[in-house]
Amino acid sequence: MIFSIYLSLPWLKDLASIVSLPAAILIIGGIAYIPGYMSAFLVASLLLDRQPVFKDEYPSDSVSLLIAAYNEEQSIFDTLKYVADQDYTGEIQVFVINNHSTDDTEEEIMRAKRELDLNITIFHESQPGKFHALNNGLQYVVTPYVITLDADTVLHPSAVRYLVSRIKSSPPDVCAVAGSMLVRNSRKTIWTRVQEWDYFLGIASIKRLQGLYQGTLVAQGAFSLYKTECVQEVQGWPDAIGEDIVLTWRLLKKGWKVYFEPLAVAFTDAPTTLGHFAKQRSRWARGMIEGLNEIKPWKQPQVYTKYLTGINLVMPYLDFVYTFCWLPGLILAFFGFYWIAGPMTLLVLPLTVISYGLLYMYQKNYVFNNLDLRIRKNKLGFVLFILFYQMIMSPVSVWGYLQELFKSKRVWE
Known part of the structure; x- marks a missing residue:
């Protein structure tokens, strides 16, 4: 620097x-x-980074799994089928909370209950909002660990086993373990092709970094494991558009630690259109601001957590500068005004490729090879990810910051 x-x-x-x-x-x-x-x-x-070895790769503790479902008739059966196919030897109690669906979600859940070898209980939650549904299910959890799973997310056969193995191999003050999210529908559109690399390289590497310093900042609701008593102590999921972000920061504020397990892999459906992508990522940006408003970085008890959440404190500044200075500077450069961007800017590209190359090798050798997975060929998505992804992400994030600043109506879809 x-x-x-x-x-x-x-x-x-x-x-x-x-x-x-x-x-x-x-x-x-x-x-x-x-x-x-x-x-x-x-x-x-x-x-x-050297990921600690598992003390027990085949735990058998009973776990509860919460799935909040709103109009998920197209995906909920597959999600439950992959849960049923887990190689986990302990009991998995599945609680599906139907969050006032208006389609055939409940019929699909009942079909899964009949056809799959799975302990499924259905609850109903009429109040809209994922946090309402999860808190409804939480009150029935009696197992020491609870896992949240999105209704459109499917699990690798060993995903639950690796999550439980990691928390069982961790110090007592670890209260949660975030799973590793990858894109399932990467062949759907050009947007999902680009997002495949974001999940595979960007999000996974940031979570590894945060986990290394024992302060993973988001145990994402899409697939994470929590100690039940810890979630109950902070009163469950909060009324926030980024309920998983605020929950994680509340857990960290208690002095607990949050880990990340790269081998606990789940596959989610990424947004297929630019509009849907913008709504999702602006919601994530807004959730980060919600967390910063509730828990300031300097109030976090652990030094590393202060530092990691402090980085989030400067993200709005970086996104605003990128959106309103770098992008206009790039346009000016095309007309010969090299005030902000110029020919030297191209030197960033080989550095970016080298850094992502290192991350790629880790994901391939440590994660995919161990899980017997194959990396899909997606060269076009990678090129677009390197060249243009941040040009979309920063303006979208700024949109989310402004939504929170002006307290716009919260929309989860």
């Missing part, structure tokens, strides 16, 4: 003559200094 600052001094001087020195520092800091530092920190940390 220091070397980058040294190299940028002529750029800083030229830009300052146009927009003033303070503005130039804010712009260059948001598009170069801080992102460069974060990338270097990520790669260096992951190169040093």
